[in-house]
Amino acid sequence: MNTQPGIQAALANVTSAGPVLLAILPEATRFSLRINSGNLAAASKALGLSLPTTIGTRAASGTRSALCHGPDEWEILASEDDRADIEAAFAAIYLKAPHSLTDISDREITIVIEGDKAVELLSVGCPINLDRLAVGNGKRTVFDSAQVVIYRDARDSFRMQVWRSFLAHVWGLLNIANCELAAGY
């Protein structure tokens, strides 16, 4: 059961009855890292994995992963247990490799979208061609005007992170579209 504030209200009015599984994940540990590309080696060492440099690609090691959002921006996902270790490791390199590491765990809610019609369902609000998003990678984009980050975990399995104030809108639209898929539209 998800107890994050606001989520219950968003979920209360919508029930999903379609071919695509829709679910909301518990809060994840999520950081935004901004650092000059000249200091990547130090940051990679602090995080314990090699930060990818192609925008939209992702690297993972154990419970940690990093998605490259821009030339100097990464999104780090980790387990709750990693949070303090990651903060300490980056604090230790701060003087040699200045950066900004911001805890944004609470900013977004993660929705799981799974099933062989997942791409079709996402196309209701997302203008990019998701067939071109490789499994394992992710991308920041829009879903019906709300900024989102979409991860592709398998061919038919996606996670979409939505800023929490847009959750009711996005969740509602996904569920309506799921019902339409069920009805054969």
Add this chain to the structure above:
Amino acid sequence: MLLIHCPYCDETLPEPEFAYAGEAHIDRPADPQQLSDEEWRDFLFIRTNAKGPHYERWRHINGCARFFNAVRDTVSDKFLTTYKAGEARPDLAKLLEGQK
């Protein structure tokens, strides 16, 4: 839907990921105190308002979040090219030649 090539992502993506950000290659005066009111007005407000190829800034706001520059024909809405911020203004004659 308008498709725009982001020079940082090196991908051609739909317009809803982008935001327009005004005319490109307008440098902020190094010492605004030395400017007359007219010169300062021109810097702030007076723009080319081109009919045809226009050098302009865009931002990949719902993507890599970078600002970059583009040459877009304001009549046809066709993008002649996009290039990274800080790069020199591409030669228009060459761009137009490439369109033929």
